[in-house]
Amino acid sequence: MQRFRIIKRQERLGWRSCFILLTAIALALLLSAVMLVMRGTPPVEGILTLFKGAFGSRWAIEDSLIKAIPIFLCSLGVATAFRLQIWNIGAEGQFALGAIGATWAALTFPELPKPVLLSMMIGAACIAGGVWGMIPAILRQRLGTNEIIVTLMMNYIAILLLEYLVYGIWKDPASYGFPMTPMFSEQAIVGKIGTSGVNSGIFHCLVLGVLFWIFFTFTRTGFELKASGDSVRAARYAGIPYNYLVVLVMVLSGALAGWAGFLEASATINRLQPSIMVGYGYTAIVVAWLARLNPLNIAITSFLLAGLRVGVESLQLDMQVPAAFGGMIEGLILMTVLASGFFVHYKMVPVRKQ
Amino acid sequence: MRIIKVMSVVLCSLGIAFAAMAKDMNVGFVYVSPIGDAGYSFAHDKGRLAVEEMDGVKTAYVESVKEGPDSERVILNMARKGYDIIFATSFGYMDPMLKVAKQFPNTVFMHCSGFKKAENMSNYFGRMYQARYLSGMVAGAMTKSKILGYVAAFPIPEVIRGINAFTLGAQAVNPEVSVRVVWTKTWYDPATEKEAAKSLLDAGADVIAQHQDSPGPQEAAQEKGVYSIGYNSDMSTFAPKSHLTAPVWNWAPYYKQIVNQVKEGTWKAESAWPGMDAGIVKLAPFGPMVPQDVQDTVTAKQAEIASGAFKVFSGPVKDQQGAVKIADGTVANDETLLGMTWFVEGVVGTTE
Numbered sequence: 001m002q003r004f005r006i007i008k009r010q011e012r013l014g015w016r017s018c019f020i021l022l023t024a025i026a027l028a029l030l031l032s033a034v035m036l037v038m039r040g041t042p043p044v045e046g047i048l049t050l051f052k053g054a055f056g057s058r059w060a061i062e063d064s065l066i067k068a069i070p071i072f073l074c075s076l077g078v079a080t081a082f083r084l085q086i087w088n089i090g091a092e093g094q095f096a097l098g099a100i101g102a103t104w105a106a107l108t109f110p111e112l113p114k115p116v117l118l119s120m121m122i123g124a125a126c127i128a129g130g131v132w133g134m135i136p137a138i139l140r141q142r143l144g145t146n147e148i149i150v151t152l153m154m155n156y157i158a159i160l161l162l163e164y165l166v167y168g169i170w171k172d173p174a175s176y177g178f179p180m181t182p183m184f185s186e187q188a189i190v191g192k193i194g195t196s197g198v199n200s201g202i203f204h205c206l207v208l209g210v211l212f213w214i215f216f217t218f219t220r221t222g223f224e225l226k227a228s229g230d231s232v233r234a235a236r237y238a239g240i241p242y243n244y245l246v247v248l249v250m251v252l253s254g255a256l257a258g259w260a261g262f263l264e265a266s267a268t269i270n271r272l273q274p275s276i277m278v279g280y281g282y283t284a285i286v287v288a289w290l291a292r293l294n295p296l297n298i299a300i301t302s303f304l305l306a307g308l309r310v311g312v313e314s315l316q317l318d319m320q321v322p323a324a325f326g327g328m329i330e331g332l333i334l335m336t337v338l339a340s341g342f343f344v345h346y347k348m349v350p351v352r353k354q
Numbered sequence: 355m356r357i358i359k360v361m362s363v364v365l366c367s368l369g370i371a372f373a374a375m376a377k378d379m380n381v382g383f384v385y386v387s388p389i390g391d392a393g394y395s396f397a398h399d400k401g402r403l404a405v406e407e408m409d410g411v412k413t414a415y416v417e418s419v420k421e422g423p424d425s426e427r428v429i430l431n432m433a434r435k436g437y438d439i440i441f442a443t444s445f446g447y448m449d450p451m452l453k454v455a456k457q458f459p460n461t462v463f464m465h466c467s468g469f470k471k472a473e474n475m476s477n478y479f480g481r482m483y484q485a486r487y488l489s490g491m492v493a494g495a496m497t498k499s500k501i502l503g504y505v506a507a508f509p510i511p512e513v514i515r516g517i518n519a520f521t522l523g524a525q526a527v528n529p530e531v532s533v534r535v536v537w538t539k540t541w542y543d544p545a546t547e548k549e550a551a552k553s554l555l556d557a558g559a560d561v562i563a564q565h566q567d568s569p570g571p572q573e574a575a576q577e578k579g580v581y582s583i584g585y586n587s588d589m590s591t592f593a594p595k596s597h598l599t600a601p602v603w604n605w606a607p608y609y610k611q612i613v614n615q616v617k618e619g620t621w622k623a624e625s626a627w628p629g630m631d632a633g634i635v636k637l638a639p640f641g642p643m644v645p646q647d648v649q650d651t652v653t654a655k656q657a658e659i660a661s662g663a664f665k666v667f668s669g670p671v672k673d674q675q676g677a678v679k680i681a682d683g684t685v686a687n688d689e690t691l692l693g694m695t696w697f698v699e700g701v702v703g704t705t706e
Contacts, residue, residue, distance in 0.1 A: 063431075067423070067427075163539070176469055176693045177511040177693055177694070179508070269422055273421075275422040275446045276422060278420045313419075313431065316415075316417065317415075320414065320415075322390075323388060323419075324388065
């Protein structure tokens with residue numbers, strides 16, 4: 001039998017590493033096709049339906065874009081913290097706080113002119129999300145708590161706070177007791193672009209994505225963050241204010257997730273209600289890792305993942321495949337892509353027989 | 355010129371093809387949980403299967419659709435694909451469906467459990483509280499500790515109405531009974547719901563009722579060796595030793611009726627709230643442990659409700675503080691029932 005030796009690659013693969021990535025995705029799709037066959041669904045048609053549903057028409061692309069917006073922003077947020085090796089699992093809660101902050105502004109000042117009100121909503125969302133991110137950062141630096149546990153626990157607090165508000169003081173009196181705030185006024189809604197179904201939130205994503213890149217590439221703080229992420233002790237020795245940076249990234253991280261919460265409440269739901277929480281904060285962590293924390297990759301990955309989730313609905317509708325199938329494909333892709341990272345740094349060389 | 359001719363021929367034949375296809379009516383269903391939940395979505399899907407068996411009708415469904423933007427997209431895609439009737443079966447689909455309904459005036463939209471409607475959108479639900487009242491009578495007759503446990507979903511009028519009807523039913527046969535309520539804030543989470551049932555059992559409850567879609571509470575009751583009341587569909591296979599009965603949905607007649615109306619062109623948007631008289635809600639078969647005299651009393655009451663002789667929420671009904679909410683000699687109107695946010699006397703728990 002042919003045997004292989006594992007050798008570290010001497011030169012970096014660079015752009016060629018995308019072939020490894022594509023192979024991994026192809027493998028995941030192949031395995032998905034096998035599962036379709038086992039269900040008795042024609043596999044090629046099934047995968048084609050999936051792609052058509054996700055990217056095959058103008059509607060499909062628009063739907064995937066809309067769904068990608070909150071995933072992208074949350075993911076950008078967690079990537080900021082991850083670059084400093086601060087494990088922010090709390091994007092879900094920061095997203096909820098952002099939605100709460102934006103809703104507060106929308107319900108308190110419904111009559112302000114649109115640009116003023118929207119800016120206020122963004123401000124309130126970022127402050128609320130940022131403060132929610134700052135608390136675990138301060139606890140970590142002052143009391144030495146573990147930020148993974150604290151951010152995770154604060155998600156539940158945030159969701160309960162959101163429920164308290166929509167079941168209580170913010171409940172729409174005209175909703176027959178159902179938990180939802182009144183509809184936002186016209187001025188508080190981020191509109192759609194032209195005749196398309198996509199909201200202007202996509203521009204927010206574009207600007208914030210570019211700012212993220214500029215921040216990490218050209219500013220001194222951005223450089224300090226990257227350096228501290230590689231080695232905390234070296235950073236401290238070099239006089240980099242590590243404590244300050246931890247708080248800073250968590251505030252930025254929370255503010256970005258909060259911004260996503262604002263867009264979701266304002267642009268897609270037009271009010272606050274418990275069903276705004278669908279787990280984007282957790283999806284964001286997966287996306288950030290798949291994209292290796294790079295903003296352009298995050299954009300592409302968010303779009304593809306959103307497309308997958310949208311496409312699976314077509315697969316259900318046209319081929320009567322159960323909903324759980326989508327989660328299985330997602331899991332397969334995550335597994336193969338993360339495993340393929342191995343081949344970016346190592347190669348397998350056949351051992352010659354002597 | 356030739357190209358135009360060819361194109362017109364192609365277009366014409368396409369038109370004929372579409373006309374031929376149009377005979378088959380497409381009906382889409384949107385569910386909030388997987389159809390394997392043995393509960394709410396499962397019951398709706400049984401209705402869908404009955405529609406599927408009709409001549410010239412094709413059905414499809416999408417399950418586990420989250421409320422909010424996801425549901426809007428799913429409903430929108432069904433409308434774009436030319437579905438003639440779309441049934442959306444969860445409360446949170448109301449506003450998304452209304453948005454889509456405005457864009458597709460020729461599609462019929464049916465929303466379950468909400469209160470908004472449009473020219474081409476009806477809302478409908480069943481008077482489940484009638485069956486809940488009957489299940490409360492069974493529970494009240496079977497309890498020894500006089501404490502009933504109720505694993506409740508979300509503090510919204512639909513659930514509160516169910517708890518109140520259940521309590522009134524239990525009090526009708528056993529006036530000293532109290533009903534303890536625990537909120538899980540879930541529709542389908544077997545583990546959480548089972549735990550909630552256990553906490554009620556620890557508080558002394560010896561009959562467990564529930565509002566969620568999973569059989570978790572039924573299993574908890576069977577493990578403890580006490581009784582339980584299911585919901586949505588006959589859950590007796592999950593807990594044969596404890597399952598007394600269950601208030602269940604029977605959507606098939608209503609769904610077939612709507613599809614027929616649309617076919618014949620007689621369909622009109624409405625707010626429909628049919629009950630036992632239409633066979634939309636009923637009780638699952640009694641378990642063998644329910645004594646014959648209890649069965650007879652409940653069956654007699656069922657006939658009274660179906661005929662309209664007895665109304666569940668007829669006064670005097672007091673709230674937890676003892677204030678009279680429905681005066682003696684009056685019957686609560688639908689408006690009151692749909693906006694019910696208070697518990698009747700005898701319920702232990704809060705509506706928050």
